[in-house]
Amino acid sequence: MSGAGRGLGRIAARLRAGHGLPVYSPFCRDGAFVVLFMATGRIGPGQMRALLAALHDEQRARAAQFQRPADRRDYVAAHGLMALTARRAGLGEARLRQPAPGAKPRLHLRSTAPAPDASLSHCRGAVAVALCWQGRIGVDVEPCLREDIVRGAALFCAPAELRAGSRLIGQAVPRHFVRLWTLKEAILKATGAGLSQDPRGIIPDLGHGLPEAEPALARGGPGWELRHCPAGADHALSMAVLRGPETGAAGLRQGARAAVAACGA
Ligand SMILES: CC(C)(COP(=O)(O)OP(=O)(O)OC[C@H]1O[C@@H](n2cnc3c(N)ncnc32)[C@H](O)[C@@H]1OP(=O)(O)O)[C@@H](O)C(=O)NCCC(=O)NCCS
Structure with a gap:
């Protein structure tokens, strides 16, 4: 037990x-x-x-x-x-x-x-x-090379995320967008908002120091733990945890601008 x-x-x-x-x-x-x-x-x-x-x-x-x-x-x-x-x-x-x-x-x-x-x-x-x-959790898993996610990136990415993707080549492109998509979905599942909330306003910090000002959920602050890793041979997996016993609106306002920790391949 x-x-x-x-x-x-x-x-x-x-x-x-x-x-x-x-x-x-x-x-x-x-x-x-x-x-x-x-x-x-x-x-x-x-x-x-x-x-x-x-x-x-x-x-x-x-x-x-x-x-x-x-x-x-x-x-x-x-x-x-x-x-x-x-x-x-x-x-x-x-x-x-x-x-x-x-x-x-x-x-x-x-x-x-x-x-x-x-x-x-x-x-x-x-x-x-x-x-x-200890808080709220969301997970999302997707195939690593989903071309439709790349094609639809403008529907879920902020301008800075699109620009970061446009500087990449080869398989780094789908990796970038699949990583963002799974992280955003994990965050939206943790809060329970799902895709009723616009994912373009949620900007996980991938360590590139994206400069854009973000709305409530993506503003800086403690409370969020975000993780991403390749999973199996063909998939990518993200997790978002909004920590603490406070799981109401006040917790959400703390923001999702946590650095994304990557786990090993
Ligand atoms: C959940 C969601 C973000 C992503 O789904 P997806 O990538 O297509 O599929 P996934 O397999 O990764 O996730 C689906 C699971 O998320 C869970 N889920 C559904 N709505 C959720 C929500 N609002 N918050 C958290 N998790 C949710 C369910 O367990 C679902 O699986 P199930 O139907 O077998 O139980 C999307 O379906 C969504 O936003 N749903 C809620 C809003 C909605 O349905 N709006 C339209 C009608 S009101």
Whole structure:
């Protein structure tokens, strides 16, 4: 039993040993938060059964609605991994549910344990899940070389971010924009705003000292921890944590201008 956020560093190893899931944890702080990443391309039938068995009926019904088998697999993998991670974190039976369309999903527990904040992401071929006991968390995973993200950069990037991208060549271009996209999505998932908030106004500091003045969420100040790393061979993963017990509007005003810490490849 891990209790309120304890033993988080062992969860990935236990899921590998217990279910054979190809999962690892790129970001973890014991007692505070854990992020797990799993590539889904090579998940076998036995592992899929374990993930499917962890779903509630409602989630199984939603899974059945996906037209493409790969999308169904990734949905089952994300929500199954969330349920199994919660169980390994000592929370018992848990289910992620949206309180309303477009709202940040909440983790519902059968037990009376305090529910951590939670976030998940599924894209073609990979999933990420996150639990956080000290603040709010968001995760986002995307393929590294998504050309549509590069083409649509003006829709989510500030002018300085576009200029920084225009100075790059080769694969550094999609890397730059995918990194920004996943970081911004992670921030917007942590706050729960999602894409109802304009991502161009959120400018994570990539260490280039972007000069632009930013609106509320991106202004300087403590409270945010942002991390990014390549994940598996083909994906990129970002995490955003808004720390502290204050998770209301005052917390948001503290800003997201935290330097982005990169983890090793
Ligand atoms: C969440 C969002 C930012 C990104 O989604 P995406 O990159 O396409 O997909 P991802 O797999 O990375 O993330 C999807 C997951 O984010 C979570 N999510 C959805 N809305 C969220 C929100 N407001 N805040 C935090 N997380 C959210 C869900 O768990 C969802 O997966 P699920 O539907 O299987 O439970 C985007 O869908 C969004 O902004 N949604 C909320 C606003 C919205 O839906 N507006 C339109 C109708 S009101």
